[in-house]
Amino acid sequence: SACVMKLDVSRVVQGCRLGVLSQLGRNGDRSVEVPGCLLPTRCGSVPHLTHDTLRTLDSLPDATQLTLASLAEHQEVLEELKEGARKFAGLHDTVLYCSLHDPAAPCPAGYVTNKTVSVWGSGGRIELTPSRFMALQAAVKPDWYHSMADGDTRQPGTSRKRARKAVDRSLAFLDECLQLHHRSEELSKAEILGVVEGGDILEERVRSARETAKRPVAGFVLDGFQPCAMSAGVRHALLLAVTAELPDDKPRLLQGVGRPDEVLDCVRAGVDLFEGFFPYEVTERGCALSFSYDFQPDPEREVLERDGALKTEEEAGTREGDAEGRGPGSPFEMNLRDTRYREDLNPVRPGCSCYCCRSHSRAYVHHLLVTNELLAGVLLMLHNLHHYSRFFQALREALQVGRLDCLRRQVLQPCSSAPQGREEA
Amino acid sequence: VSSMAAVGVSAKCLDSMGTVNSALATGRAFAGAPLTLRIVAECPVSKARACDLTLPHCTVNTPVFMPVGTQGTMKGITVDQLEALGCQICLGNTYHLGMRPGPELIKKANGLHGFMNWKRNLLTDSGGFQMVSLVELSVVTEEGVRFRSPYDGKEILLTPEESISIQNALGSDIMMQLDDVVSSTVTGPRVEEAMYRSIRWLDRCIKANKNPERQNLFAIIQGGLNADLRKKCLEEMTKRDVPGFAVGGLSGGEEKDDFWKMVTLSTDHLPRVKPRYLMGVGYATDLVVCVALGCDMFDCVFPTRTARFGSALVPWGSLQLKHKQFAKDFQPIDPNCECATCRRYSRAFLHALFKADTAALHHITVHNIAYQLSLMRSVRQSIVEQRFPQFVRSFMARMYNSKEDYPSWAVDALASVNITLD
Numbered sequence: 001s002a003c004v005m006k007l008d009v010s011r012v013v014q015g016c017r018l019g020v021l022s023q024l025g026r027n028g029d030r031s032v033e034v035p036g037c038l039l040p041t042r043c044g045s046v047p048h049l050t051h052d053t054l055r056t057l058d059s060l061p062d063a064t065q066l067t068l069a070s071l072a073e074h075q076e077v078l079e080e081l082k083e084g085a086r087k088f089a090g091l092h093d094t095v096l097y098c099s100l101h102d103p104a105a106p107c108p109a110g111y112v113t114n115k116t117v118s119v120w121g122s123g124g125r126i127e128l129t130p131s132r133f134m135a136l137q138a139a140v141k142p143d144w145y146h147s148m149a150d151g152d153t154r155q156p157g158t159s160r161k162r163a164r165k166a167v168d169r170s171l172a173f174l175d176e177c178l179q180l181h182h183r184s185e186e187l188s189k190a191e192i193l194g195v196v197e198g199g200d201i202l203e204e205r206v207r208s209a210r211e212t213a214k215r216p217v218a219g220f221v222l223d224g225f226q227p228c229a230m231s232a233g234v235r236h237a238l239l240l241a242v243t244a245e246l247p248d249d250k251p252r253l254l255q256g257v258g259r260p261d262e263v264l265d266c267v268r269a270g271v272d273l274f275e276g277f278f279p280y281e282v283t284e285r286g287c288a289l290s291f292s293y294d295f296q297p298d299p300e301r302e303v304l305e306r307d308g309a310l311k312t313e314e315e316a317g318t319r320e321g322d323a324e325g326r327g328p329g330s331p332f333e334m335n336l337r338d339t340r341y342r343e344d345l346n347p348v349r350p351g352c353s354c355y356c357c358r359s360h361s362r363a364y365v366h367h368l369l370v371t372n373e374l375l376a377g378v379l380l381m382l383h384n385l386h387h388y389s390r391f392f393q394a395l396r397e398a399l400q401v402g403r404l405d406c407l408r409r410q411v412l413q414p415c416s417s418a419p420q421g422r423e424e425a
Numbered sequence: 426v427s428s429m430a431a432v433g434v435s436a437k438c439l440d441s442m443g444t445v446n447s448a449l450a451t452g453r454a455f456a457g458a459p460l461t462l463r464i465v466a467e468c469p470v471s472k473a474r475a476c477d478l479t480l481p482h483c484t485v486n487t488p489v490f491m492p493v494g495t496q497g498t499m500k501g502i503t504v505d506q507l508e509a510l511g512c513q514i515c516l517g518n519t520y521h522l523g524m525r526p527g528p529e530l531i532k533k534a535n536g537l538h539g540f541m542n543w544k545r546n547l548l549t550d551s552g553g554f555q556m557v558s559l560v561e562l563s564v565v566t567e568e569g570v571r572f573r574s575p576y577d578g579k580e581i582l583l584t585p586e587e588s589i590s591i592q593n594a595l596g597s598d599i600m601m602q603l604d605d606v607v608s609s610t611v612t613g614p615r616v617e618e619a620m621y622r623s624i625r626w627l628d629r630c631i632k633a634n635k636n637p638e639r640q641n642l643f644a645i646i647q648g649g650l651n652a653d654l655r656k657k658c659l660e661e662m663t664k665r666d667v668p669g670f671a672v673g674g675l676s677g678g679e680e681k682d683d684f685w686k687m688v689t690l691s692t693d694h695l696p697r698v699k700p701r702y703l704m705g706v707g708y709a710t711d712l713v714v715c716v717a718l719g720c721d722m723f724d725c726v727f728p729t730r731t732a733r734f735g736s737a738l739v740p741w742g743s744l745q746l747k748h749k750q751f752a753k754d755f756q757p758i759d760p761n762c763e764c765a766t767c768r769r770y771s772r773a774f775l776h777a778l779f780k781a782d783t784a785a786l787h788h789i790t791v792h793n794i795a796y797q798l799s800l801m802r803s804v805r806q807s808i809v810e811q812r813f814p815q816f817v818r819s820f821m822a823r824m825y826n827s828k829e830d831y832p833s834w835a836v837d838a839l840a841s842v843n844i845t846l847d
Contacts, residue, residue: 043781044774050787052506052765069662080753081773090779098731122780343530359542360503363534367497367526374501374783 004028005144005191005218007251007272011399014238015268018399021251023145024063026189030095031062034251035267037258037392037400038065038097040104040276040384043074046385047280048377051090054386056355057390062141065275067102068136069119072126074134098142099221100133101148103277104284112152116167130176135261138186146193146221147177153199155230163199164408166224167208170197173382174215192236193253196242200230205238209245219251222271228257236269239342243270243422253332260291260391260411267395274392279384287333288348288356288380289387291321293394294406332411336380341366348379354386355379455644459598460641462700468813472692472719475808478700479640480598482538482546485513487700487721490712491548491796492729493515495532496521497541500729502794505545510794511763514598519591520555527592536596548632548724549597550646551588551630556588557606565605567622585629590640593635601671601681602630604645606632609677609684611742613668616649619674620719623647624661631665643702645673646691650683659694670847672720676705685714689841709738711801713820714838716804717813728797732789735779738796741825744772746789751776762797797842814844821846 005078011021015140019090022031039046039061046054046064054060066085071078074088076211081088086096101119111118116127128136131146149170174194181192194212198204212220223244225235235257243252258261258278266274282289329335348365356365356379368376372405390410398407437827448839450491463477478485478653492499492507492517499507507515517537522528532710534540537547547652554791556570563572569584592600603626605619627644634642636699644662648654664671673692675684688703695701700721706712715723728738737758739796744751757767758775766775807816817839825831828846 027820043778045778047780047782048784049507049764050784050791051769052509053503056505070781077753077773081755088771088774090771090774102633114826207804281604301771316783342526343533345534355505361477361534362541363526363530365539367540371496371499371521371525373496374786375498375503376499378503378784378787393453 009248011333013399013404014401015270016197016399016404017270019272026188033396034272035310035392035395037388038273038276039094040061040101040280041066043070044085044091044383045356048283048381050085051092053355053378054092055380057386057389058353059386061276061389063097064091064141066142068098068100068133068140069102071107071120071140072119072128073121073123073134078139084139086141088161096142098137098140098145099255099377100146103275104280109152109155112150112169117148129140130173131180134177134180137190138184138406141186142190143217144191144193146195147175149195149197149223151195151223153197153224154161154226156229157197160204163201163204163350166197166199167204170195171211174212178215183235193217193219194223195221195223197224199224200234200238200240202241205242206245206278209261211243213246217250219253220246222252222254225254227262232265236265239269239271240267259330264408264411275390279383279388282329282333282384283377283380284377284379285329286297286337286367287329288337288365289332289384290334290349291332292410292413293407295390295394295403295408296360297410336362336365337369348383349387352383352387354383356383393421428527440706450798455625456644457545457638458641459639460668462698464697466490466809466811468808469811470814471717471844473716474719475723475805476700478721480546480641482484483513483596485546486805488801489514489517489718489722490707490801491724492794492797493664493724493726497527497537500733500790501783502790505757506791507598507794508545509632511772511798512794514548515543517547517595517596517597518552518555519549519554519588519736522595523552524574528591532594536594538596546598548599549592549595549601551601551603552591553588553603556605569603581665587624588631589630589633593640597640599641599643600634601670602645604647604673606650606674609649609674609679611649616651617654618724620649620654620658622645627662627665631667641668643667643669644670645671645704647674649674650679650687652686652690655687655690659691663694663696668700670695671702675799681832682837683835685718685732685838688715688720689718689838707797710824710832710835712800713804713817714835717749717817717839717842717844728793729790732793733786735789737789738793742824746775747779750780758792760796762792766790766792817844818846
C-alpha cells in the first residue's frame, strides 16, 4: 500500500515543526496536529476512565495509543471478533496507533533474539516473531503501527556492538514486516512506521535513520531515548543527527519521553509526536500536573507575581518546603497526598476547566487518596490528561504566534504557581 | 426542593386510577419536618406502595434502593455519573467520615453535599453499626459506644449526642439515630437491653438534633428476632414524633424465615403516613419481597461490592465476568439493559479489562447500580399501574430456573401478603 498519510509542516521555529498530519484513519478523513501527544490506553481503555468520564474532557489528543503488550494475550479473542481493537474496546472515534510496548509498564532487558521480541501482559511474557507480530496487528487493526524492533539498548553502558545489533535486527524485522504488511488485507488501510534504534552511538543512530528512511514507511518511531538510557544533552545531539537524516514530509514519534521540559527540548530537535504515558504516571503517584504553560501572561499579573502579591501564604510555603511537599514526582506536579492539602478547599488547579477542577477540591482528592478510594485515580487522570493535552495545545499556539521562548520560560520555571481564576492559553 | 422531576410516574397513570388515588394520603410527617410523603399508589393485594418522598434536595420516588458511598464517594463513579443513573438518594457512613476527613472539615466544605459535590439527597447512618462490626473491643454502656480508633489508637466515646453532632456537621437529609446494635443471631436478655436502650438513645438523639428544620432523624426499630420485643419497640418508638422509621437489627445472618416475619410485623405497626426504611437489604429477591411487605427504602453495599469482585447483576442472577466462559462472549452484560456499560462494552472486553485496569470495576459498578435502580423503577411502575402481583410473578420466573428453585421463605412471605406464585 502506498503511504496516504500526509504531513504538512506550516512553520519551523527554532527547529520545532508546527503542522498537521492528515488523511488518517479508515476513511482518510482524520488529522492530527503536531507537535502533539497520544491518548494512553491499557487493553484499549484509557486507564481509570470509562467512556462517560473520558467524554467530560473537551480537548483530547487526536490519536490514541494501543499497545501490543496489553492486547497480545487477547489475540484469539480479537481474531474471533474480526472487527479490531476499536470495536472490542468500545473506543471513541479516534485515530489508532499501536505500539509494541507499554511505556508505563516495565520491560525487562535481555529478551530480544534474532527472531523474536517479547512483551509482558497480565499473564506473563509473550514471545513474538515477525509473523505473530503482524498477525496481532491484523487482529488489532490500528490506523498506524510501528514495525517490530529491537529496542533493548536502554541499560547504561550498552556496547557499540549491541547497538549495532539492535539496528541490524530492527532493519531485518522492518523488511519482514513490510513484506507481510503489503500482503495483508486487514492492514491494507494501515500505515506502518519504521523504528530508529542505535542506543547512544551516533554512527548507529545515523545509519539506522538513513536505512529506515530508504524503506517505504509512512513515518518514524524514535526508540531507545528514554531518560534512563542517556542524558538530556546526549539525547538532544542524537535526535538532531537522526532527524537530519529523515525526510521532512514524514512524522517522527518519540517513545519514552514525556516530561514537559524534555518534550520542549525534543520538539526543538524535530520531534512531532509523543506518547501519553506521562499524565498516567503522575496520576499513579497521586499527583496532579500544576505547571504553567501560559505563554501570554498578563503583564500586570507578571509584575504582581514577581512581587509575590498573588501568592497565597500556602503557596509561598509550597516553595519553601519543596522537597518534602512535592514527594515522589517531578517539579511539574503537586503531591495531593501531602497533608498540606488536607483542608484546602481550592480546586486542584484554580482556573482549570477539567471535570475534577470544576467539581472538586484539593481536600476532597486528598481524602480520596488517603482512603484509597478508586475515584482518586479517575479525577486525577481526568485532570492530568486535560492539563497535558492543553500543554501541547499551548505549545502549538505559541509556535503559531512566535512565543515559544515565553512558553519555555513559563514551563521551566519550576512548578510555577497557578494563575488564579482563568484558564490558560 | 429542587426541580428534579419525578421519575417513573406519568400523569396518565395517576389519572387512569383516580379512584384509588383520591383515597391516598399526602402530608407532612410532622409539623416542621423537612420531609413529605405522598402515597402515589398502594397495591390492592399486598402491602406494597409507591410514594413520592420529598426531601430537602429533591423528591425520591419509592420504593427506592440507595447505593452506599461509604467514604464520600461511590466507588470510582463520579457524582455526575451517579446522577445520570437516576440516583436520587445515596448513603454516607458517619463512622468513616467522622474519622476521615472528620466533621470539622466537612462542615467547612458546606457539609457532605459540598465536600463530595452531590446535589441530591444523602442519608447517613449513626456510626454505631460499624463500631460493632468493624472495631474489636468496642464496649457499649448507657452513655454510648466506647472504642479505640483504628487510625490513631485513641479511645473514642460515641454517644447519641456525638453521633447526631457529626451527622449535623455532615448535613445529611436523613440522619439515623444511634442504636444499640446486637447481632441478629444473639438471643436472651442482651436483645431486650439493647431494644430499651435504643429507645432511650432515640430520645437523646431527638433532643440533640440542632437542625430539625433541615435534617430528618429516623428512628430504628430493634428487638432482634423476638416478636414481643419488636412490638414493644414499635409501640414506644411510634409514640415519638419522628419523620421516618427504619427496621434495624436484621440482615445479619439470621434465618430468612425469621427475617421476613420481623419485617412484616414491623410494617404492620408502623404509621402509614411515614417512610419505612429496611436497613442492609439489597439482593433483588429480598427487595421485591420486602416491597410486598410494605417497605419503601433499602440500602446495601452488595451491588457495588460484588461489582468490584467482577460480578454483574442480571435479571436471571449474576455473571461472574472473570470466568473464562466470557472471554469470547461479545454480548453486553444484559442485552436489555440501557446503562452506559451495556450500550458500549461486551462481556468479553470487560473480562479482558478486568486484569488490566480499574476501569473494569467502574463499568460493572455503573451497571450494577443501574440494575438496582431500574429494578426499583419497574417495581414502582407496576404498583402505580396496579399490577404488582403480576410483576412479582414474572420477576421470580425470570430470576429462578423453575418453581422448585424459589426460596421457600420468599414463597411464604409473598403468600402472607396474598401473592401466590403459581
